[in-house]
Amino acid sequence: MAIAEQRIRREFREVIRSEEVERCRIKVELVNDKFNELKGEIAGPPETPYEGGKFQLEIKIPETYPFNPPKVRFVTRIWHPNISSVTGAICLDILKDQWAAAMTLRTVLLSLQALLAAAEPDDPQDAVVARQYKERQDVFQKTATHWTNVYAGGPNHADDLEDKVRQLTNMGFEEDQARVALSSHNWDTAQATDFLLS
Amino acid sequence: MASYFDDHGVNELSENLTSDELPLVMARILLRFGFADDIWLTTMGSDGLGPYPTAKKVIEELPTQIITKEEAEKKNTCSVCLGHLEEDNEVKTLLCKHQFHTKCILPWLEKVNTCPVCREEFATDDPAYEEFRKYKARKKQRDFELDNLHNSMFG
Numbered sequence A: 001m002a003i004a005e006q007r008i009r010r011e012f013r014e015v016i017r018s019e020e021v022e023r024c025r026i027k028v029e030l031v032n033d034k035f036n037e038l039k040g041e042i043a044g045p046p047e048t049p050y051e052g053g054k055f056q057l058e059i060k061i062p063e064t065y066p067f068n069p070p071k072v073r074f075v076t077r078i079w080h081p082n083i084s085s086v087t088g089a090i091c092l093d094i095l096k097d098q099w100a101a102a103m104t105l106r107t108v109l110l111s112l113q114a115l116l117a118a119a120e121p122d123d124p125q126d127a128v129v130a131r132q133y134k135e136r137q138d139v140f141q142k143t144a145t146h147w148t149n150v151y152a153g154g155p156n157h158a159d160d161l162e163d164k165v166r167q168l169t170n171m172g173f174e175e176d177q178a179r180v181a182l183s184s185h186n187w188d189t190a191q192a193t194d195f196l197l198s
Numbered sequence B: 001m002a003s004y005f006d007d008h009g010v011n012e013l014s015e016n017l018t019s020d021e022l023p024l025v026m027a028r029i030l031l032r033f034g035f036a037d038d039i040w041l042t043t044m045g046s047d048g049l050g051p052y053p054t055a056k057k058v059i060e061e062l063p064t065q066i067i068t069k070e071e072a073e074k075k076n077t078c079s080v081c082l083g084h085l086e087e088d089n090e091v092k093t094l095l096c097k098h099q100f101h102t103k104c105i106l107p108w109l110e111k112v113n114t115c116p117v118c119r120e121e122f123a124t125d126d127p128a129y130e131e132f133r134k135y136k137a138r139k140k141q142r143d144f145e146l147d148n149l150h151n152s153m154f155g
């Protein structure tokens, strides 16, 4: 048996037995019986805009695992400086050059949870989000909370933001695109419309 | 070009560089002018590990042993495969004292120069990277001395 598969089998047992799973903070599921693709889920950390949300992850295990890191991407859309609001790609050092063979799925999921609690705007994946995070922290918090509500099942509904999205969908724009445009332009409807038309 | 480097005190440059020497010279220039940290980060490669394997000599000289019956009873784990170090398994011990199956640690050290558990750095065979390691060590020493100096004045 290849080392990658053997490792994932052992890790899978480790994660599903862990305390974090018991408390519903992280979750992993197999996608196939080849152990090279998994579905992950992390709960948004308390006292962050992501609180109450459940974020799905796509986890692909390379054949060279654990000598190379797993490829991880957010499937659930999220507004965060280190995660692409469009593709879900993640900028996190341990998934790149700081990976170490002793790390596991459990440490990866916990690190991602920690990233949600402490963004690193100086090493962004999404430059637009990072700029808002640095320059308009209030708008960032509100936007991230709204995205958590819409995409991750978070509890905080924002009627004012929903109204703005509806204004644009009534003009014929697609909902997700409208939300991205508004979020990227600090919820200025005129600027977002210009952007969508350009 | 020569005068520019003379002005800046870079005099190790010879006129006839071979392509092998070029990265080393670049590294020296970058270190001299303090760009090293930035440049190094951008050359590390975006989706992989640092491109520097552990030096062949370091790998060859790692203490190697066969796990005995008594040692196997400790049920120590190899952090690469997550399996136990079982009786008759061949293991290698890194300079940081972390132990792994030989078959598990060799592919890792052939890729990178750090311990998978504690990230202790080992020597590489890459002259430019070795320059950078020396620079980092000097910088660390300097920062340490500065801290000490500061503490002795204000401590």
Ligand SMILES: [Zn+2]
Residues within 6 Å of the ligand: B078, B079, B080, B081, B082, B083, B100, B101, B104
């Ligand atoms: Zn092993």
Ligand SMILES: [Zn+2]
Residues within 6 Å of the ligand: B094, B096, B097, B098, B115, B116, B117, B118, B119, B120
């Ligand atoms: Zn170590």
